[in-house]
Amino acid sequence: MKKYLLITLTLLVTFVCQAQDTRYFEMRQYTVHEGKMPDLVSRFQNHTLDLFEKHGIENIAYFLPTDENPGFLTFILAYPDKDSRDKFWQAFGNDPDWQKAYKESEANGPLVSKVNQTFMHTAPELSPKGINFDNAGDRVFELRTYTMHPGRVANINARFRDHTRTLFENHGMTNIVYWFTEAKEGEQTQLVYLLAHKDEAAGNASFLTFRDDPAWVSVRDASEADGKIVEKVESVYFKPLPFSPLK
Incomplete structure (x- = not known):
């Protein structure tokens, strides 16, 4: 009886743990230089999202303010846990494909003037x-x-x-x-x-x-x-x- 009770409790704990969202989230806000928003959006669409996923970084959401001329882009990423965040981000930053896309997108000047980060748990x-x-x-x-x-x-x-x-x-x-x-x-x-x-x-x-x-x-x-x-x-x-x- 005790054996079956232990198994039941173990399965219940496992179910609860699996049901909870234990990912580590990062919200990033990129303030853009004047006139550079289309270039930034294009870089995300054509390069960054795929490269994030390549390195285990999960794309959650990409937003622009509803203002007529939005001055910043906000996006939310997820990692399996806190410890993986820096490892995944470093691998992304060192990726030659990202470095090439970054350099080419900024041939006419930098796109982002300021970056804000917020780390979160569900x-x-x-x-x-x-x-x-x-x-x-x-x-x-x-x-x-x-x-x-x-x-x-x-x-x-x-x-x-x-x-x-x-x-x-x-x-x-x-x-x-x-x-x-x-x-x-x-x-x-x-x-x-x-x-x-x-x-x-x-x-x-x-x-x-x-x-x-x-x-x-x-x-x-x-x-x-x-x-x-x-x-x-x-x-x-x-x-x-x-x-x-x-x-």
Whole structure:
């Protein structure tokens, strides 16, 4: 009996571990020099994506802001784990095919003026199955970043887990994925997540009705009975590039 119980528990643990998305994510934002966005997009489409995959780097999403003249490109990559990230990236950077593509694309000047990086892990209770890749045709994505007051990460996790995600869906928003950032020493992690909307206007309208929803007001007030949770919220609307796996 004990033997069968042990086998059952082992299989259960294995199933849970396999169900969780344990990949290590990197979000990169490339600010471009004026007039260089088409060249950067072309380099990704014709060279970079394939070379990433060649070296074990998984392409997740490629976005441009919905602005008329976007000044930066944001993309998200995944690695099997944290330890593989530097090894894979070094192999990519040393690849002669990448060095050739890079040199040729910058024959008339550099494309990128600034690079920002954010490293993330999937929030297991908020995205238990990883990224929602149910592509539903034309839509925009909203990237939201929450900076919490000190010591309030567990509170934001509980509020989203128990209430917020469901309320988002009730108001026409699609939950795509939730991450917690890898915090630098002495800093607190941030909550980063992606929502999908029919378009930017629909997203704004959904948030207006969400904020006025008595159910949300009740949840918010109860969760903040002992103090505010969120210090700052940043929101950016994106449109996916044609070659983005996530659309």
